[in-house]
Amino acid sequence: MKLSLFISFFFILIALSQTATASSWSRKLFRSKPESNGKLCALLVAGSNGWYNYRHQADVAHAYHVLKNHGVHENDIIVMMFDDIAHSKSNPFPGKLYNNPNGNDVYEGIKIDYKGRSVSPDNFVAVLKGDKSKVHGGNGRVIDCGENDRVFIYFTDHGGVGLIAFPEGILSTKQLNDALDYMHENKKYGELVFYLEACESGSMFEGVLKDDKKIYAITAANGHESSWGTYCDNKWNLPCLGDLFSTNWMEDSDKEELTTETLEAQFEIVRKETNLSHVIQFGDLSIAKEPVANFQGEPSSQHRRHKWRIGTVRNIDDVEDSEDDDDSDDVQKVSWPSRDIKLNHLKLQLDRTNSKLKASELAAEIEDIKDERREIKKVFFDLVSELADTKEEAMEIVNKRTAVLRVHCHHKLVHLFNLHCVNFSRHDYALKYTHILNNLCTYYGEEELILLKEVKAYCDKLDN
Known part of the structure; x- marks a missing residue:
């Protein structure tokens, strides 16, 4: 009898041990939110103006809909965009923006908080810090998150070594990382994810962003190379409709199950598809184990298109072992270096004109x-x-x-x-x-x- 009880007890211990191990492995693979009741705050920034920078505002407008379509409330999204493209006299589709030749108008429904000159480095930093007193112009909205909340930042524009540009003025790597340090020290977020599209964008974080700030950053390029515009040879003869890194992450978010795809998986997908520059990750890489949904919203049943089994985490191994998905609506992505887009567009028009x-x-x-x-x-x-x-x-x-x-x-x-x-x-x-x-x-x-x-x-x- 005692032997029988001992054997039963022994197998119970083994079962508990295996359960604990599996649970621990699962947490490592797929971390959940910092707090179940935490909220998500998002800041989307197009830091340029001018017709040939069409792609930046189209990128941000698309990003806005990615978040909205995944359940993020408009009151939790702040948009900074000069807003001179959709209604430009050069636009053959007044009041519309396209980020993909086969896509929808992404300008429709967007709510812009900072336009024109209010899209400035000072306002950007003030919005990050949640400092309404330092905001000039716009509607005064700032990030209002706390230590149990998540923040998603997406910025797209021109850049150089250690700086990113705005319609007027620049922001150095020191200024950006000082602002992020302030947010961390003053508990303005629980975890923060930053997607940065710009030439030499890796230089904004390389050697500066530490891994103890609960910040995970992905850049479109390393610190020594150009980023790329894409959909440059499009059926409308518009300037490049999007940026290669940006359209890759957004098109992935449009079609994947974000509650089961990890940030790490999205990084690997985008790194693979952005084949003209080196997509780099920085900061706290443990955050990459979390689902994309933690920072881009829960999926909308009417919007998502499942390509992976529901309930299966799409992790790094899934990406490496999978074959590329073929979409019937795929179009060729003709891509140009960001700084050559205006020049290449004019050359293309010259080749095609009969006048x-x-x-x-x-x-x-x-x-x-x-x-x-x-x-x-x-x-x-x-x-x-x-x-x-x-x-x-x-x-x-x-x-x-x-x-x-x-x-x-x-x-x-x-x-x-x-x-x-x-x-x-x-x-x-x-x-x-x-x-x-x-x-x-x-x-x-x-x-x-x-x-x-x-x-x-x-x-x-x-x-x-």
């Missing part, structure tokens, strides 16, 4: 762009020639690619250069050479004040 007058106008505009590019390149290279002691050092400053190592110097220098030399918001091609400014900070080391003084003197000479 001699139009061809002459396009050719002249193309030459103007090339002339401006040569002037911008000369500004940077002449600066290096003036500051470097030897040709070898000059070559190193021009060619070297590193993370932003001297964050404070970089912050001061890029703002000084933007203000006194070349306005990055108006001349986004200049962002291609911002690695030079980063290298100058490394080259001068502790002599930061001397560097700033000499660059200011150089910029002043350009105005004379």
